[in-house]
Amino acid sequence: MSGPEKFIGEDILVARCTDSKLLTAKAEYFRQSGLWEEVVQGIADLTVKYDPLNMSDAEAEAQFHHAWDVPTFVGAPSGEVMVLEASFGEQDAPDRDVVADRIGVNADGLAAWIAQRGYRISMMGFQPGFAYLEDNEPDQVPTLARLDTPRQRVAAGSIGFLGGRACIYALDGPGGWPIIGRVHEPLFRRDHAEPFLLKPGQMLRFLPT
Amino acid sequence: MTLEVIEPGLLTLVQAAPYRGARHLGMPLAGAADPLAMALANWLTGNAAEATALETAYAPVVLKAHSDIAVGIYGAAIEVEINIAAFSAAQTHFLRRGDIVRIPPPVGGCRTYIAVQGGISPHGVLKATSTYTPARLGGYDGTIVPKGAVLETSAQQLAEQRSLPAGYQLCYGRDFRLRIAPAPESAWLDMDGLLDEDRVIGRRADRIGLELEGTPLKLLHNEHIDSGAVFPGTIQFPPSGIPFLLGPDAQTTGGYPRIAHVIRADRHLIGQLRPGARVRFQRVEPAEAQRLYRSKIALIRQLQPDFRLD
Structure with missing residues (x-):
């Protein structure tokens, strides 16, 4: 899996993925890192927003790639x-x-x-x-x-x-x-x-x- | 200490910090439509940048002080009237009990913020301060502040007199330049169509979003889009061909092509657009947009150390 594919403005990154369960797990992983201002799951993509005071565009992209490429376990989400x-x-x-x-x-x-x-x-x-x-x-x-x-x-x-x-x-x-x-x-x-x-x-x- | 709303105008809302970090649950940003103007109004009374204030739009607003109180009134209004006498808006006003303040309708811009020393206390059972009316959340019972509303403040002693330094004075007109950076579907549009003529804010204009009237634009390419995230500043392309600029109360997801995005340094200006205002879009590279954002934040933080733009 690669990504992010697209930029929105100067503070938003988007990556596509058609597996909704995997997207949910990825989104949770991104959220827990505390690096991102918003982590929003779409039907077939994941969008994150960051503060350019904290990360340059190059750093944000590197952090995104890093988190996106981590193998993600898709278990029974939220259990019950x-x-x-x-x-x-x-x-x-x-x-x-x-x-x-x-x-x-x-x-x-x-x-x-x-x-x-x-x-x-x-x-x-x-x-x-x-x-x-x-x-x-x-x-x-x-x-x-x-x-x-x-x-x-x-x-x-x-x-x-x-x-x-x-x-x-x-x-x-x-x-x-x-x-x-x-x-x-x-x-x-x-x-x-x-x-x-x-x-x-x-x-x-x-x-x- | 209290302030009574004699004439509430058309759209007066209690606003403070936005609701950050909950878009994945469907929660819009909300908060001040022009956070820069609110931060400066708050500075005039010695408050933090996001202390709870009143946001007014369009029409004149009249308030009455029920105790001695320091207020900062800033944004679209250049002057304010206290017991009929006119004063520059760029300074602290010390109201005496019984004083009447009138904020005239804006000549340029749209929104003016009324900050009260100590901030406005939330009204009703809600803990949240920023108003998001579609969910009746926050502020004054989650709604537009009504005539006769009495706003409580928590100030202990009067603030010092302040005047905004020259480099910090706002001057909103009816012509705006908004800088934009690419969005996911930017390549679908001949961008010259968006950049070559002024767009005019249509009558469909509120905190959720604004119609950008002008020559209808055509897409070079179109296909179905799965619903995904949108943000304040996203410019959507609905089937009408009239672009739609999302504001602070915008929904969190959408399915229209996203053709451009207003850069972070300029998003607070969306709060100053009203029907009839003209907007010229100018394209900048993302790296330049980041630089502009950092320099604006650095400048304002010299006055208001906790100032933020979203």
Whole structure:
């Protein structure tokens, strides 16, 4: 593996990698070094920002290469599978019928179907605490399209579903993913010492309530 | 000691240090849109560079002192009015109980910072100080400061009188030069199109980002991009062909081509852009951008030793 391939501005480096689990492990390694101001995992890249007061561009690139080339163990990220209680009732799942139909279950069976699936957080972004999920076996699941017209308001905690990929909205706001349920626990806790419930790499399951 | 907001203007927010190091959790930077102006306002009252202050934009703001208090008001405003008399903004103002301060609407620039000796205490249950309104986080209950808000400060005794030295006085107009360095998809664009004409800030302009109106640009090359990191200063290329400049509250990831990036020394200027302002972009090499950043930091740190740019 090589990298970084690209510069952004004078204080940002980017390297591509299509293995999401490896990216999560690399990102954690970069973060622990304390050298970087930001370490952000994308869908297929890793971006770091540094302070040119601390490192020249040549030093930053050398440090990046060094960290990137270290063999990285990809274990079960963050160990345990987090179980998120969620409602899949009609009120919290405006697109339940469409999604159930595409999956091939009836509307009431969708919750039980979801409960059998395992997910991994591949990336966070868009809003504080917003999580992009990847099904552990994405190829088994039919793909859905985003809504033609995004909703003006999606409730915080709503579970968006595109098939092998899903998401959880952290805040009330606009959104274009079909919604199949809603997580009870807040993902962004503004009055909490640890405001973020989730982090990249976390394994998840949903428990219908 | 307290300060009451008589007229809050259009967009007055409590701001301080940004939220650094949490972009991987989706948390935008937030904080002062022009951290240089805030650092200088804070200096006038003897505060640290990132002490909690008020950020105002566009419209006039009127405040009333409920006790004797030292304030520093700096940024887009050149003058401030205290009980109708006009004073230069580049000095400490000692308000007496009952004094009324008016910050006139800016002629150039956009944002002015109101620093209070000792800093403004956070209001409400939130521990965080910088306001990020989309998540109702920080500042004054996570929202725009309302009319009638009473801001508490923790000052013990009045600061010394200070005046900003000549080399530190800001003078924001309506024409800006922003220097840019390459971004991952820079090669997709004929960069001359971005560099050859002034862009005008459109009506879609807030702390999240600003539209750069002008002749629509065309990409020489285009392909699907997987969502990846974006930052304040990233210039995105949406399908409209009108580039979009990201500001301090910008989301952390995006899927549009990134055609350029405003250099670190100039990113604080994004906070002074408002609709109608003209921007001319100038390309610099990354090594030169680093040099410009280091020299700006060194200059400001002679006044404010903990000054930072992000």
